[in-house]
Amino acid sequence: MxxxxxxxxxxxxxxxxxxxxxxxxxxxxxxxxxxxxxxxxxxxxxxxxxxxxxxxxxxxxxxxxxxxxxxxxxxxxxxxxxxxxxxxxxxxxxxxxxxxxxxxxxxxxxxRGSRTARVERVTGTVTPAAGHAGVLYVLRGRWRAGADGRLMTGGQGVWWDADDEAPGRAVAPLSPDAAALWADVAPAR
CATH class of the missing domain: 2.60.120.10 (Jelly Rolls)
Incomplete structure (x- = not known):
């Protein structure tokens, strides 16, 4: 990430x-x-x-x-x-x-024809699907990302490409007020 x-x-x-x-x-x-x-x-x-x-x-x-x-x-x-x-x-x-x-x-x-995207507001743990790219943007609260446990707050985030390794890519909220935007970018079918 x-x-x-x-x-x-x-x-x-x-x-x-x-x-x-x-x-x-x-x-x-x-x-x-x-x-x-x-x-x-x-x-x-x-x-x-x-x-x-x-x-x-x-x-x-x-x-x-x-x-x-x-x-x-x-x-x-x-x-x-x-x-x-x-x-x-x-x-x-x-x-x-x-x-x-x-x-x-x-x-x-x-x-269009190469990728599709879905953006949603999330308050719980996000684990990107293998083969998907995307962005997680923190709106508020504290979050932890990836295997290294990077801490993030409002205005911070992570992005990943479909070729990045899947293990350890979960992004999790650490505070009760946590909210983020998750943009999931998938290959077009």
């Missing part, structure tokens, strides 16, 4: 100036195109989102009052509950509105 702390990840500004992205992982690492990618985005103002043709996306609110995502003729959705994922096609023209000011989201993207 590969640890991360969002606050130590390099933030890259969006081309339209509406936010910044902190990349957790883009797999395969160093490749021109990704099979799957996880990042944390700070959305600073209303505006368009970039399209990602051939990609399925899942956004999950991490902090702030929320973001309204609109794609004409497809959906108009207010994400205002921390930890509630929303999946949509990256092919769609999309705009964001911030009814309560800036917010932070987890953005998971998978190349």
């Amino acid at each position: 590969h640890p991360f702390d969002v606050e130590t990840l390099t933030a890259g500004r969006w081309r339209n100036g509406g936010g910044a992205t902190r990349e957790i992982v883009s797999w395969p690492v160093g490749a021109e195109g990704f099979a799957w990618r996880a990042s944390v985005a700070d959305i600073d103002r209303d505006g368009p989102f970039s399209a990602f043709p051939g990609v399925d996306r899942t956004l999950t609110l991490l902090a702030g009052d929320g973001v309204r995502l609109t794609s004409p003729g497809a959906f108009d959705r207010l994400l205002d509950q921390v930890g509630e994922p929303f999946g949509f096609s990256g092919d769609l023209a999309l705009s964001a509105e911030l009814p309560g000011g800036a917010c932070r989201v987890l953005n998971l993207m998978v190349r």
